[in-house]
Amino acid sequence: MANRAMGEDSVDRSEGFGERLLGALLDQARLLPPQLIAPLIAQEVARIGGRDVSILLQDYAQELLVPLPGRKLHVGQPEPMAGSPAGRAFLRGEVVEVPKTHGVRMYLPLLDGSDQVGVMALTLDALGDDERRLLGRLASLVADVLVTKNAYTDQFFLTRRREPMSVSAEIQWSLLPPLTMSVPQVEVAGILEPAYRVAGDSFDYALNDNILHIAVIDAMGHGLDAAAMATIAIGAYRHARRVFISLAEKYAFMDDAISRQFGPDHFVTAQLMHVNIATGEMELVNAGHPAPLLIREGRVAEQLESATTLPVGFGGETPRIRQHMLQQGDRVLCYTDGIIEERVAGGEPFGEERLIRCVNRLGEEPSEGVRPDLRRLSHTLKRERGGRTSDDATLFMIEWHGDAADHLAALD
Incomplete structure (x- = not known):
């Protein structure tokens, strides 16, 4: 009786080829030193x-995909993000x-998750649906594994760095969340310039239940002083976000932290936002x-003005909160003053009108997604400024889709 019941109710747990392949990588990678990850990946791909x-990682300026060195890996020349198959796979998040x-x-x-780490490139003699499915899972x-091992080594950082990086930039990059996040209801992407010398600009976000929390900041000054202020401002923001609820409380907590630490002659400009991803x-x-x-629909519909609130650090003001309602497909572009105050030919500031014209011009082209579109905008603006970025310049974009994602929690 017991044997019959076991036979009727048992589940086939035998290991197939795909599970053996992925399982071997998972089992070995846990204890493997970072420098041996590349040979292990090459070995597993060879089994198929x-x-x-090649493992290609994005450089900090988001211009190139740079091959990770390692035994058994094919190490060629860096590939441009614009116009290459590797770049298309990276920016669009799709297999090419x-x-x-x-x-x-x-x-x-x-x-x-939805943040692009890099690209894995390989060659096969023949390709069918089974290989596509297995390689897609292997890439995930x-x-x-690369994200986990990145915490234990400088190898990946050194591969991505294409020129010397300032200490302040090192600090800022270590503060940042993933540069992109994408869920069915909302997408975000951010970019910092100059990548190797940024000091006081930063951004942060978190999705807690249906509320997307966002902060974009610009600490006054340059160099380590600005980086230190930005570090405290972001740290205070994260602490407040995890303890408090309202934007007013977040602002007050950041204001108090900066004024206490640096005194009345230092400040941080900021934008703080809550976006309800279910309602807009x-x-x-x-x-x-x-x-x-x-x-909206590829063109700047309006500037989201709000009553002026003093920069963080001036002490004690109750912030003024403005409500807006987004429509499905709307994008919100935040930017710091380094974008519009850069001097162009003739010595005049770049200005908001030029920025809006660039956004509208790019909006006439087919969208490739939030991250590639923002990267294209950033590089376009840099060209329009004559290649100059003398001050920190940050772009952060939100695209709201609405709808729900509960269906993703159900396994077929």
Whole structure:
């Protein structure tokens, strides 16, 4: 009786080829030193018949995908993000297949959640649905391993760094959350310039239940003093976000931290936002920043003005909160003053009108998604400024889709 019941109710837990392949990587990677991750990945890809494996990581300026060195890896030249198959896979988060004389070259995005870590490239003689499915899952596991091991080594940082980086920039990059996040209801992306010398600009976000919390800041000054202020401002913001609820309390906590630590002659400009990703309701505190731009159907619809609130650190003011209602597909572009105050030919400031014209011009082209569109805007603005970024210049974009994501929690 017992045997019959066991036979009727038992589940097949035998290990198939795909599980063995992914399981071997998972089992070995846990204790493997960072420098041996690359050979292990190449070994696992070879079991599927893959060869010439490359792991490509984005450089800090978001211009190139740089090959990670390592035994058994194919290490070629960096590939440009613009116009290359690797760049297309990275920016769009989709697999790109390029037929070759002997086989197919695959470029698989390495996604940590929705944040692009890099690209895994490999060549196979033949490619079918089974290989596509297995390699897609392998790429997801490789991304997770790279993110985990990144905390234990400088190897990945050194690969991504293409020129000397200032101490203040090192501090700022260590503060940042992932540069992108994408869930069905909302997407965000951010970019910092100059990547290797940024000091006082930063941003932060967190999605807690249905509320997306966002902060974009600009600490006065340059160098380590600005980086120190930005560090305390972001630390205070995160603490307040995890303890308090309202924007007013977040602002007050940051204001108190900066004024106590640095005194009355130092300040941090900031934008603090709550976005309800289910309804599109947005609350905004603008403490000394240029007004965000509301982009609707590819064009700037309005500047999201709000009553002036003093920058963080001046002490004690009750912030003024403005309510806005987003429509599905709306984008909100936040930017710091380094974008519009840069001097162009003739010595005049770049200005908000030029920024809006650039946004509208790019909006006439087909959208490739929030991250590639923001990167394209950043590089366009830099060209329009004559290649100069003498002050920190930050862009942060939100795109609201609405709807729900509960269906994703149900397994087929």
